[in-house]
Amino acid sequence: MKTVQVGSIAIGGQNPLALIAGPCVLENPDRARMIGREVKAIADRLGIPYIFKASYDKANRSAYNSFRGPGLTEGLAVLADIKADLKVPVLSDIHCTTQVGPAAAVLDILQIPAFLCRQTDLVHAAAATGKVVNVKKGQFLAPGDMKNVVQKILEAGNENILLAERGATFGYNNLVVDMRSLPIMRSFGYPVVFDATHSVQLPGGAGATSSGQREYVAYLARAAVAAGVDALFMEVHDNPAEALSDGPNMLYIEQLAPLLEDLLAIDAVVRKHK
Known part of the structure; x- marks a missing residue:
């Protein structure tokens, strides 16, 4: 098992279960920073390595006029500030090759969205x-197909690879x-990373927006840790009802600590099999 280094955080093998968490999208700098601080405090208390995530642009919204975020330039500036303030690595999505250079100057992890996982360039x-x-992993792909994605990354001379599961769609x-x-x-x-909150999303389930089933996040997260994942990806918010993207499947911050305690206990049991 290859160990992937993200700043001071080692992911994979017998390294501790890592947490990638934050709001779905950068709604405003102060709220994003506040969420990051609260999640970091929980992670630090539990001894969980923490990576902050938020999207500067949600390019795959259901409707044209849905909120997408501050965009590349402003969003990366906010993420740089959060990275410096919280002293944690940061992750965000990239959507086209022109975003790669500016994003790589700030981000510690470049995330390829599921819909774009086969975009070779x-x-x-x-x-x-x-x-x-x-x-x-694309909602339309079998897990074995991700081996081809791994090969594309390796052909660029990069072995710093994480693969994330976020559910499969049958329409x-x-x-x-x-x-x-x-x-x-x-x-x-x-x-391997398990995306526990997008996996309970109901794509387009509310017509012009996606819906979700937050009540099942804990069940899937516990099952994924029991299966031996290396990191958990969870979107969290202080008030998901007010969130401008993916509110129905995001966790309330107060739900995070009890769930992480369960996940650490499960990970301790299955770690010897990893």
């Missing part, structure tokens, strides 16, 4: 930066998580 450009690349505004996908992708030799 984007994957190769991200890999060529040498940064850690977190690729979300009809729903996602299904096949827990077999986690050990299948992990068998490629790189750490």
Whole structure:
């Protein structure tokens, strides 16, 4: 199992379960920083390595007029400030090759969104930066197909690879998580991340927006840790009802600590099998 280094955080193998968490999108700098501080305080108390995430642009919204975020330049400036303030690595999505250079100057992890995981030019450009690349498995892909994505990154000379599961779609505004996908992708030799909140999303389930089933996040997260994942990806918010993107599937911050305590206990049991 390849260990991937993100700043001072080592992910994979027998390293501690890592947490990637934050709001879905940068709604405003102060709120994003506040959420990051609260999550970091929880992670520090529990001894969990923490990586802040938030999108500077949500390019795949259901409707044209949905809120997308502050955009590349302003958003990266906010993420740079949060990185310096909280002293944690930061992650955000990239959507096209022109974003790769500016994003790599700030971000510690470049994330390839699930819908773009087969975009060869984007994957190769991200890999060529040498940064850690977190690729979300497309909702339309079998887990074994992610081996081809791994090969594209390797061909750019980069072994800093994370693979993320976020559910599979069969249409009809729903996602299904096949827990077999986690050990299948992990068998490629790189750490696997489970996206617990997007996996309960109901894409387009509210017509012009997506809906979600927050009540199932804990169940899927516990199952994924039992399957031996290396990191958890969870979007959190102080008041998801006010969130401008993905509110129905984001966790309330106060739900985070009790869930993480459960996950650490499960990870301690299964760690000897990893």
